[in-house]
Amino acid sequence: MDIQYKADLNRHLTFQVPAESTHFVQVESDEELKEALKFSKEEKLKILLLGGGSNILFINNYEGLVIKIASRGIEVISDDGRKVAVAVEAGEIWHDFVLRALDEGWGGVENLALIPGCVGATPMQNIGAYGVEIKDVMIWLEAISTESGKLRRFSLEECALSYRESIFKREEKGKWVIVRVAYSLDRKSPLNTNYGAIEGELKNIPQQDRTHRDVANAVIKIRSSKLPDPKVIGNAGSFFKNPIVSSEDFENIQAKTPGIPNYPQSDGRVKLAAGWLIDQAGWKGHDRGTHGVHDMQALVLVNKGGATGKEIWQLANDVRDSVENRFGIKLETEVNQIT
Ligand SMILES: Cc1cc2nc3c(=O)[nH]c(=O)nc-3n(C[C@H](O)[C@H](O)[C@H](O)COP(=O)(O)OP(=O)(O)OC[C@H]3O[C@@H](n4cnc5c(N)ncnc54)[C@H](O)[C@@H]3O)c2cc1C
Known part of the structure; x- marks a missing residue:
């Protein structure tokens, strides 16, 4: 088992933010995985699993063992x-x-x-x-x-x-x-x-x-x-989930926002388009130099080069607060955060 210490995770993350873990190992089989889990126990390390790193934002470095799953077949x-x-x-x-x-x-x-x-x-x-x-x-x-x-x-x-x-x-x-x-x-x-x-x-x-x-x-x-290609511009796809609200809440929202796109669900609730809400709140194409909101799809936050996870997280919070103030809807994140 090849444990790396103070590992640079940047190349494993599609957001391309700087990030390190105190310990890192790549596993290619169930047996190697079991060995890594045993090691984490012996060393009393927390563990974090990593696949393609395309749905994860490191806001801070990780104190523990990152296990990259690399089994094939x-x-x-x-x-x-x-x-x-x-x-x-x-x-x-x-x-x-x-x-x-x-x-x-x-x-x-x-x-x-x-x-x-x-x-x-x-x-x-x-x-x-x-x-x-x-x-x-x-x-x-x-x-x-x-x-x-x-x-x-x-x-x-x-x-x-x-x-x-x-x-x-x-x-x-x-x-x-x-x-x-x-x-x-x-x-x-x-x-x-x-x-x-x-x-x-x-x-x-x-x-x-x-x-x-x-x-x-x-x-x-x-x-x-x-959608931006993560190899060219750092991102993790949709940053927020599409909110699903009760039919009563939807009627109130629709009364204030006629024309809001909506998708009735089989359980009576109504799904709204987070990208539309973010766009209406004025964020599409928002630019903070190193990072911003994608100009074709407001649901995607982008690292244009050199942004930190903290900066992207700050932007996400600003977007979320602004949508809540405007529509009374609190967006939930789809991307997993490492704090
Ligand atoms: C440009 C772009 C477009 C996208 N489009 C879509 C889309 O259309 N639909 C969609 O649903 N998603 C989309 N995503 C999000 C992402 O691609 C998916 O969520 C994908 O399944 C994440 O896989 P990953 O291997 O990169 O996971 P990671 O980012 O590595 O991990 C995601 C989470 O799963 C955990 N995890 C990873 N592997 C394992 C494992 N083997 N066992 C247990 N836990 C594990 C991690 O700890 C983490 O919490 C998009 C992302 C990007 C960058």
Whole structure:
């Protein structure tokens, strides 16, 4: 086990902020992970798990052991000629897996193309985009207890995935390391083209000729035109969640803000667009020199070069306060913070 001390984490973080941890280790198997957990216990170190570092903001350095999950492998567990179940190691790059699925002709994940990060984090916040969430294709996950080092399988139901949420962000927070995730894919799954601008991108392809890859290509094109590439400009995607309010609260908000975009949910509540609220509060394109609010998508805070996590966090708080003052809605962060 190769423990690094006073490790520079910058290159592991898509926000590209300066950050260090007192201890760091990269693990490539369950056995290496167990060894790292044992070491953290012996040395009485807190642990922090890192995948692709694309949903995390270091406001401060980390006093403890950062464990970078780097296990690889994709195993077909069943295949009936149409449906296929695959178990994917947590350290696989999510988008690479989407590309592999497309190459194999497996449908189901094409709308989730180009989401940064690793497979192990996909259930953490139930990643979603363009009308599809990971809960639509996940079967189970396996995780190792940070306490006992034992492996446990969680069914989809046990993970309680909902909009940007799972038990691993709530009651089981910090207790498990997700080591592999199984997905159910389908060579004939219907294409989901209703969301966003996908249909427009596909307008020149006759319905009967459209493939999963066409949908993925449309998603990639739309995302690339709207979202900053973290390799070029530091960011962690949507900084805030879209707020979901009760129908009574929504009526009050709508009375004061006619025309507010809204998306009724099956439970009677109403989802609002955080990006729209931030834009209306005047933040889109806001510039603080080294950092700011993206000029194409107000939900994304950007590090233009040289910003610290503290500065980005200050901006996030200013945005949140301003939206609360204007609309009475308190935005929750989607990005995990290390304080
Ligand atoms: C440009 C851009 C666009 C994005 N678009 C979307 C989008 O459309 N939809 C969406 O849902 N998200 C989106 N995101 C957010 C992000 O890509 C996802 O949340 C992704 O799943 C994070 O994966 P990661 O491996 O980078 O996780 P990290 O940032 O490394 O970790 C995220 C959290 O999960 C924990 N964690 C990581 N790995 C494990 C593990 N194996 N076991 C247990 N805990 C773990 C970490 O401790 C941390 O709390 C976007 C981000 C960027 C930069």
